[in-house]
Amino acid sequence: MQIRGWHIDGFGVLHDYRVDDIPAGLTVFSGPNEAGKSTLLAFIRGMMFGFVPGPAGTGQYPPLRGGRHGGEIVLGDQDGTTHVIERYAGRRGVRATREGQPVPDDTLSRLLGGMDRHLFDAVFAFNLADLQALEHLGHAEIQEHLALTGIAGAARSPAEAIRALDARLALVLQDSRPGGRGKRGQDPLDALTARLDRARAAAAAYDDVRREEAEAQDRITALGGDVRSARASTERATLSVRLWPAWQARREAVADLGRVSHDDAVAASAA
Secondary structure (H helix, E strand, C coil): CEEEEEEEEEECCEEEEEECCCCCCCCCCCCCCCCCHHHHHHHHHHHHHCCCCCCCCHHHCCCCCCCCCEEEEEEECCCCCEEEEEEECCCCCCEEEECCEECCCCHHHHHHCCCCHHHHHHHCCCCHHHHHHHCCCCHHHHHHHHHHHHCCCCCCCHHHHHHHHHHHHHHHHHHHCCCCCCCCCCCHHHHHHHHHHHHHHHHHHHHHHHHHHHHHHHHHHHHHHHHHHHHHHHHHHHHHHHHHHHHHHHHHHHHHHHHHHHHHHHHHHHC
């Protein structure tokens, strides 16, 4: 993305201020104090990311010389296409056109390539106050400060984070030494040891429960076999009881048949 120009309708001391056809490469704007250089930077920031009211936002630049609060900024993409972004304070959103034709609302976000206000301020929009702050930093701290431009909105420097971690580590080590005590007079190491012992006891109890469960399952399986055997015996006994009368009648019939056959044989011999 390239800034190719703008038209400031009204913003701070700037009114009806138009710049067109900014060439590619580095462009320098110079002027005396109060000429409007910081105001121009605030306008560009506001056009890209919105006019935020309050002391830290661009809403602190009301038009002092007339015009509506806002204007247009002309952006070019890598294909050489020109986009015009129009934004005014108090009106939600932006109006974007490409070569004079309306384009979707997300066009500006696409042109910015995902860059937000914090990254823009950290990399492109630092001012004299930011540069003066660097004068009081050492070489290593300057490197850290510049490294943070890739972490927009970071709350602390790496050195501050390391110091905070070192302080926390010192407290932990102090509490862990013999005689070091927590808030309630308990040695943190003893407390951790007690927790570990309880965890081991719970693990051992769990193994015992699982073993008892396996034994109970074996007993259930064995009892299931006994139940099946008992049912088979019961069925055989029931069948025997039901067949007993028929079996008894057959037995008597066989006996009667034997006696009849014997009598017939005796009669035949006598004849």
